[in-house]
Amino acid sequence: MKKFDILTSTAVPIPIEHVDTDQIIPARYLKNVSREGFGKYLFYDWRYDQNDEPVRDFVLNNAIYRGEILIAGKNFGCGSSREHAAWALADYGFRVVVSSYFADIFRGNALNNGILPVQVSEQDLQVLFSYIEQVPSTRLTVDLPDQQIKVEGTSWIRDFEIDLYKKQCLLNGYDDVDFLLSLDNEITSFEENHSLF
Amino acid sequence: MGKSMFDKVWDAHVVKSLDGKRDVIYIDRHYIHEVTSPQAFSALKQRGLRIRCPDRTIATADHNVPTVNQHLPIAEPLSRHQVATLTENCADFGVELFGLGHSKQGIVHVIGPELGLSLPGMTIVCGDSHTSTHGALGNIAFGIGTSQVEQVFATQCLILQRPKTMRITIDGKLQRGVSAKDIILHIIAELTTGGATGYFVEYAGQAIRSLTMEGRMTVCNMSIEMGARGGMIAPDDKTYTYLRDKEYVPREEAFDRAVDYWNTLCTDRNARFDKDIYFDASVIEPMVTFGTNPGMGIPISHPIPTSGHDHFRKSLDYMGFRPGEKLEGKKIQHIFIGSCTNSRIEDLRIVASFVKGKRKFRDIKAFIVPGSKNVEEQARKEGLHEIFDSAGFEFRQPGCSACLGMNEDKIPRGEYCMSTSNRNFEGRQGQGARTILASPLMAAAAAITGEITDVRKMMNHEEI
Numbered sequence: 001m002k003k004f005d006i007l008t009s010t011a012v013p014i015p016i017e018h019v020d021t022d023q024i025i026p027a028r029y030l031k032n033v034s035r036e037g038f039g040k041y042l043f044y045d046w047r048y049d050q051n052d053e054p055v056r057d058f059v060l061n062n063a064i065y066r067g068e069i070l071i072a073g074k075n076f077g078c079g080s081s082r083e084h085a086a087w088a089l090a091d092y093g094f095r096v097v098v099s100s101y102f103a104d105i106f107r108g109n110a111l112n113n114g115i116l117p118v119q120v121s122e123q124d125l126q127v128l129f130s131y132i133e134q135v136p137s138t139r140l141t142v143d144l145p146d147q148q149i150k151v152e153g154t155s156w157i158r159d160f161e162i163d164l165y166k167k168q169c170l171l172n173g174y175d176d177v178d179f180l181l182s183l184d185n186e187i188t189s190f191e192e193n194h195s196l197f
Numbered sequence: 198m199g200k201s202m203f204d205k206v207w208d209a210h211v212v213k214s215l216d217g218k219r220d221v222i223y224i225d226r227h228y229i230h231e232v233t234s235p236q237a238f239s240a241l242k243q244r245g246l247r248i249r250c251p252d253r254t255i256a257t258a259d260h261n262v263p264t265v266n267q268h269l270p271i272a273e274p275l276s277r278h279q280v281a282t283l284t285e286n287c288a289d290f291g292v293e294l295f296g297l298g299h300s301k302q303g304i305v306h307v308i309g310p311e312l313g314l315s316l317p318g319m320t321i322v323c324g325d326s327h328t329s330t331h332g333a334l335g336n337i338a339f340g341i342g343t344s345q346v347e348q349v350f351a352t353q354c355l356i357l358q359r360p361k362t363m364r365i366t367i368d369g370k371l372q373r374g375v376s377a378k379d380i381i382l383h384i385i386a387e388l389t390t391g392g393a394t395g396y397f398v399e400y401a402g403q404a405i406r407s408l409t410m411e412g413r414m415t416v417c418n419m420s421i422e423m424g425a426r427g428g429m430i431a432p433d434d435k436t437y438t439y440l441r442d443k444e445y446v447p448r449e450e451a452f453d454r455a456v457d458y459w460n461t462l463c464t465d466r467n468a469r470f471d472k473d474i475y476f477d478a479s480v481i482e483p484m485v486t487f488g489t490n491p492g493m494g495i496p497i498s499h500p501i502p503t504s505g506h507d508h509f510r511k512s513l514d515y516m517g518f519r520p521g522e523k524l525e526g527k528k529i530q531h532i533f534i535g536s537c538t539n540s541r542i543e544d545l546r547i548v549a550s551f552v553k554g555k556r557k558f559r560d561i562k563a564f565i566v567p568g569s570k571n572v573e574e575q576a577r578k579e580g581l582h583e584i585f586d587s588a589g590f591e592f593r594q595p596g597c598s599a600c601l602g603m604n605e606d607k608i609p610r611g612e613y614c615m616s617t618s619n620r621n622f623e624g625r626q627g628q629g630a631r632t633i634l635a636s637p638l639m640a641a642a643a644a645i646t647g648e649i650t651d652v653r654k655m656m657n658h659e660e661i
């Protein structure tokens with residue numbers, strides 16, 4: 001897994017609530033059997049019209065907005081468990097998603113793919129949207145070691161929470177499989193005593 | 198303090214506690230399917246690992262399979278390749294596969310309970326968010342991502358944060374024409390689509406007790422639609438009667454021993470939940486959704502609410518509806534009866550008994566996709582397919598079908614589909630398709646009238 005440490009970047013705003021994983025990547029693009037190449041299908045049905053022409057006013061087609069940070073309305077990533085949603089975001093180039101809360105499965109999938117979900121309050125989320133609306137070139141810094149997100153050139157700075165274990169994984173590029181494999185003895189002894197009836 | 202059922206099952210599966218917040222949890226049953234498993238198999242190969250417990254792993258092909266002519270090779274090359282990849286992987290890693298054409302094939306959440314592979318007290322996962330369905334039998338079942346599929350393959354364990362717990366108690370008696378689907382759509386409409394995020398739900402109360410096992414599965418199935426990690430219902434005599442003769446369930450004394458254990462799983466009287474919520478079943482009406490998430494549902498007699506929110510407006514624009522309108526009387530073009538929410542034999546029986554002797558409205562396209570081969574066979578045995586046929590409903594072969602529109606079963610742009618599935622997201626049933634979620638009975642009624650209909654107005658006393 002890709003390591004994450006400190007990132008400074010402009011951001012792409014999607015001020016829509018309850019963005020579900022069917023929007024992040026429609027089911028018809030889930031037929032590939034590898035993890036690569038899903039970025040081109042990211043937000044496909046919002047990004048392209050029925051003739052596969054770019055939809056002008058969708059933010060990913062607007063050259064003013066770019067960057068490795070996505071800022072989205074509350075409950076981002078709800079719906080299907082498809083990890084393809086996280087793969088598509090990562091492949092497209094996003095390393096951070098900011099929202100006021102995340103759907104549980106998506107949060108886990110993001111963390112397992114080197115994408116940092118940063119949860120801020122609803123009020124702070126609206127503040128971030130307005131910073132970017134006013135000045136699209138606004139740069140944000142997301143600092144994982146210090147667990148802070150700040151708006152460059154302003155005094156706006158907030159702490160964010162992340163589980164300590166997941167933080168270590170991201171900082172070091174470890175994944176859960178490595179850790180779980182190291183518990184082989186514990187798992188075996190659990191299995192010896194585990195019976196359901 | 199007493200323990201909740203969730204706590205009891207969870208605690209029985211802790212291999213190791215980490216930092217007080219996270220536990221390593223042992224997984225008893227792992228279901229896999231063609232869409233979310235291939236990358237996990239490749240990762241396993243890359244690391245040179247085997248599946249730790251192939252006998253705890255069961256595979257089926259469901260998401261991406263055709264629902265007609267299943268005996269022929271899959272026409273679409275990518276879908277064919279995906280299903281073939283599952284077959285190869287299962288052979289390579291020694292996983293039992295109920296593939297296309299197999300007598301036990303079907304939607305993963307339909308076959309698990311119906312074969313008795315999902316039992317009370319278990320931990321159950323699948324790379325699919327509706328895994329909560331199995332919780333109707335009294336277990337902890339939830340959806341996972343593909344990285345976690347790989348973790349379970351490699352170690353039979355997951356590192357999990359203990360979720361908060363919520364109990365939803367529904368007392369009172371349901372009105373005629375109101376079913377399990379309406380209960381859960383009602384709850385989601387009240388709590389909203391993200392209202393249970395971070396929680397694991399136990400459904401309790403008289404209205405839940407009086408549901409059939411199939412009805413309980415419908416309720417648990419949609420837990421994820423309010424953001425919950427999963428939903429569960431305490432096992433009782435109905436559960437044991439349902440399970441007793443299922444193929445993979447232990448027999449005789451082993452079964453009795455199991456029941457003794459399962460009886461200990463129920464939530465203790467003095468257990469505490471992080472949230473306790475109550476509903477009255479007697480006020481629930483048949484529900485319909487008007488927007489683009491499952492929380493946007495209303496009782497059929499109510500108008501669409503008004504809201505100034507952008508996403509609300511966007512959603513209504515997509516659906517072609519206006520605030521203040523009623524849905525009753527709106528024309529529709531398609532009826533889809535199927536999905537892991539409502540494709541079990543009981544759902545098909547209800548639809549059959551309602552449409553018997555009736556005929557679908559002119560150009561309505563109505564299709565029924567059974568949840569499994571077993572459901573399909575049973576329906577044929579009972580002659581339901583003939584009833585569907587004479588009512589003008591097409592009876593297909595099992596799969597996820599128009600629930601997610603991954604195969605060719607898609608709803609055309611701009612058209613309305615009344616669907617017994619679980620998601621009305623934009624484009625879920627096809628690009629630009631407009632989905633109205635409802636119960637099988639409401640879908641059947643709409644098929645007959647060609648418009649959204651309050652099924653209660655069509656019911657005679659002798660029916661249902």
Ligand code: SF4
Pocket residue numbers: 259260304305306325327536537538596597600601618619
């Ligand atoms: S029927 Fe629909 S919701 Fe259920 S498993 Fe299949 S795609 Fe998922």
